[in-house]
Structures are given as structure tokens and as C-alpha cells.
Amino acid sequence: MTTDAIEVAALKADSFGRIALMRDGDGLFVRRDLAHVPLWLRLPAWWLARREAQALRCVSGLAAPQLLRWDGRRLDRSYLDGAAMYQRPPRGDLGYFRRARRLLQQLHRCGIAHNDLAKEANWLVLADGAPAVIDFQLAVRGRPRSRWMRLLAREDLRHLLKHKRTYCPQALTPVERRLLQRHSWLRAAWFATGKPVYRFVTRRILHWEDNEGQGPKP
Template identity: 35%
Template sequence: MMADCETERTLKRDALGRVELLKRGDEFRIRRVACGSRVPLSRAVARVLAARERKALETLDGRVAAPKLELELAWSRAPSLGGTVPRPDGVLVREFVEGVALCGAEALPRNFFDLLAAEVRRMHALGVCHNDLHKEQNVLVRPDGRPSLVDFQLASVHRPGSFTWRARVAEDLRHVEKHRRRYMRVGRGPEGAEIDVLAVAKPRRGPLAFAWRRVGKPLYNFVTRKLLRTRDGAEERRPSSGPWPRWTEPIA
């Protein structure tokens, strides 16, 4: 007889809801419960973000290194640790991706950032832009050393070739190159492939990114940190003092 789905533990809880690790036998899933809190409008904001993630993952449909949506209702109906069953209209269940965040990886293949850029471009070709790749925790390093993208709450879906698509594509790729420069600069990168950051031009922000930094980001931080009192935007980042990952053979 098939085992029941159960909540293994709560991974995160804030004003927008909670993220849970679910288990059934040796299978695992991640469930986002967009229930909000007592903070005004928190449920509405949580559901907007969950809807964005759902649309992005539906569009990708497992065609890039990103989680697939789980459609089996048993996972959505599993009780939370407190015994309550979440309302189905506020739940998103996705595949569990084994891996460690980029900021915590102890080893990387020499061509890791080439692989990451290729996955991001594959995502873009399907019309999806991540819009949150500046956070190292949104890039996972899987056990085989390959990258995977997670946390699509801020993702957007566009017609490839449109103005907005081009602007956001450029921003996603700029953040990939920022990570590359930071991890592969002289003294950190693999021997023979280190980047001299003084000799190589830094990726420039586009007009959309400039406007976001001057207007959008302060407003976003005010809403998330002051009104909703979440830690969203608190970036997990490898300290400049390291330790930095060791480099392994490239992956074919």
C-alpha cells in the first residue's frame, strides 16, 4: 500500500506563508503555502508571487534545469505540522531538487558558469526570465556539479523578442556574469582561467535595471521588509574572505 504524504519539516515561515518539505516513502517535494498572515494584504501578495512561480514552471515544464510542478493532489492535501490542511487554492507543490546553494558549494567544475549561462539562455528561449538571479541561493549546485535554478516567485513570462523580454534577459545574464567574475577572479578561479577584474569590463546595467535600482527596489524593500516584515532580499552570499570552492574537472 502506498504511504501517505506527510510534512517532514517547515523550511521557512514568514508573513507571506510557509515553505514545507513533504515526504512519501523515499520521495520528497517542496510545498509553498501562500496563506499570508495577519499583516494586511499579505495573503494577496503571497498568492500573486505563487501565481508567477506557477506560470513560469508550467511554461518551462522540465525543459531546463529547474523544478517541475507536482500535480498529484495527494501532496497538496498533506497536513502541515500543526495538523491543518492548507487551502488548495493557496498551494504550490514542486519537485525537490537535491543540491547546495552556490554560496555554500565546496567544489565547482571549471565550466560551471558556462553551464549556468547555457541553462539561463535555454530558459530565456522559452520566454521565461528569472529576475532574481542576483541571489546566490537561487542557483543550486547539484551532486553531479551541474547548476539548477530555483525560486521563481519573481519570474515573468514574455513573448521572446519583445522589448521587456530583451531587457530582462540582459539582466539575468548580467547577474550570471557577476557571479562568474566574483568566483573566478585572480586568486579564486581555476588555474589558467582566472579573470583579471581590472582588465575585463564589468557588465553594465541596462535602462530597466537602472530604473529598478533607483525606484523599484527601494519600494520593493519597503513593502517586503517594513510592511510584510519578511527577510526577502536578505541575500545569502559567500563572504569575500571565503572559503572559496575548489575547482574540479569540467563537465562534458
């Protein structure tokens, strides 16, 4: 554990931990600290952080945060110099979306489905214009060729194509348009059951107001 790290800036604080930009002798990194999580949420907060640590171990070397340390209370990951998609929109940037699709393919070959890419906050536009993904708390690990993982990978791709439709619609191919129109049973089940529960918990119980990670509400 790094003992001489200093906090540079607070990035986010919610019921599942506090995220801050830190600096130590090796440079900048990002820390998720569970120290101030309410007692009744410590188990799910620990479970989510542990899940993220396990996923980050699988994506070493890709355009995603690299796991530095996880001790059960603090998760340290590498810092990526970039901005969220909604903060630096890749309008008309076909190259961004081509590289983003290759990044997804790499993640999926590693046996990782991100499972939370509908949120623009989880897509970064790096300083050089390249894509990266963050926040692997809900990522699923498994055999890349299993039916379940292929289904989740397809949903990851559909979420990317939705962003492409928003920022680079003229570049959508006929195959991509058909994929956007094809809704899986998983999506139907989420909208029928999971999403209402998610909204109730996050908005009524946890009082989150970030529009599900897509920037401040208008």
C-alpha cells in the same frame, strides 16, 4: 491534491507562505503553503504563487523545479538535491558557469526571464555539481524575441556574470567584462526607485533579515 504527505523539514517561512520539504508515496517534494499568510497579504501571496506555477509550467524538463500541483493554496514542486550557491560556492568551477549560461539560454528560449538571479539563494549547486535555478515568483513570461524579454534576459545574464566574477573571475572573457560594465536603464530605474521601496517593505514592514537571499547577515 496529495493527502498522505508528511512534512520532513521546514525550509523557510515568511509573510508570503511556509515552505517545507514533504514526502509522499512518490518521494520528496517541496510545498509552499499559503494557509498561514496574514489576511492583508493573502492576495499578493496568492498572486506570487500563481505566477510561480505559471512559470514552472513553461520550464518543464529543465534544471529547475517541476510543477506537481497548484490548487490556489498549496504549490507543490519537485525537490532538487543541492545547496544554494553561497552554501556550496563553485569556486574556480568554470564548467558550472558554462552550464549555468546554457541553462539561462534554455529558460529564455522557453519565454521565461527569471528576474531574481542576483540572489545566490536562487542558484543551486546540485549534488553532481551542475547548476539549477529556483524561486520563480518574480519570473516574467513573454515572446523570447521581444525587446522587453531580451532586455530582461540580458539582466539575467549580467547577474550570472556577477556571480562568475565572484567565484571564477579568471575565466571572465573580454565580452563578459564589457557586458558587466554596461548598465541598462532598467537597472538604473531599479536602484533609483524599486530597490529603496523593496528594502523598506521587506525590512521595516515584513522584518526580513536574510540579506536579500544571499545568506545570513554577518
